[in-house]
Amino acid sequence: MGKPDLPLAEWIVLALIAERPSHGFAIAALTAEGAEIGEFWYISRPMVYRSITRLVERELITPVGAEEGNRGPQRMIYAATRSAKMAVSRWLSEPVVQLFDVRAELTSKLLLLHRRDASPARLVERQRVVIDEIEESLAAKENAGNYLTRAIYAWRLEHVRAARRFLDAVAVDSTRPAVKTG
Structure with a gap:
C-alpha cells in the first residue's frame, strides 16, 4: 500500500x-475547539465521523468492538490496519512541500509526534531542506x-524566514527536558 491521498482531517483522525483503538467520540474530544489537537487544528464532530466512515471505506481502519456510551447508543471502537499504521508513520516523517501547509499540516504532524513521544528531529531536518529550497527559489x-511583485516576494520570503524560526524553536525545545506541571 502506498501513501493514501487523504485530506488533513482524515490524516489526523487516522x-x-x-x-x-478508539471511538469517534474520543477522537472528537481531542479535536474539539480548545482541546489538545483542536486548539491548533479544529475538526468538528461531524467531520470526525465522516472521516471515520471514509477511512473504513478505504479499509484503513476496521471496527474491533463497541463500548457502552454514558448517554445514548454504543460507541463503535476502530483500530488502524497494519498498512495504515505504516502509512501514518511515513506521513508523519514527510515534510510539507508548500509553504502554506506549514501552519496546519506541519504543526499537526509535530503535535501527533509529540503525543507518540517521538522525536521531531528527522522531520524538522527534512523540513529545513524544503524551506531552504523555497527560500532559494x-x-x-x-x-x-x-513594486507589487517585489513586495509579494518579500512577503513570501518573510513567511519562509518565520517558518525557519519556528523550526529552530521546535528543534531547541525538543532537546530540553519536559517541565512537569501540577
Whole structure:
C-alpha cells in the first residue's frame, strides 16, 4: 500500500486511531475547539465521523468492538490496519512541500509526534531542506518585476524566514527536558 491521498482531517483522525483503538467520540474530544489537537487544528464532530466512515471505506481502519456510551447508543471502537499504521508513520516523517501547509499540516504532524513521544528531529531536518529550497527559489525572484511583485516576494520570503524560526524553536525545545506541571 502506498501513501493514501487523504485530506488533513482524515490524516489526523487516522493517526489518532493508529495510536490505539478508539471511538469517534474520543477522537472528537481531542479535536474539539480548545482541546489538545483542536486548539491548533479544529475538526468538528461531524467531520470526525465522516472521516471515520471514509477511512473504513478505504479499509484503513476496521471496527474491533463497541463500548457502552454514558448517554445514548454504543460507541463503535476502530483500530488502524497494519498498512495504515505504516502509512501514518511515513506521513508523519514527510515534510510539507508548500509553504502554506506549514501552519496546519506541519504543526499537526509535530503535535501527533509529540503525543507518540517521538522525536521531531528527522522531520524538522527534512523540513529545513524544503524551506531552504523555497527560500532559494523566492530569493532568485526577489528583485524581479514591478513594486507589487517585489513586495509579494518579500512577503513570501518573510513567511519562509518565520517558518525557519519556528523550526529552530521546535528543534531547541525538543532537546530540553519536559517541565512537569501540577
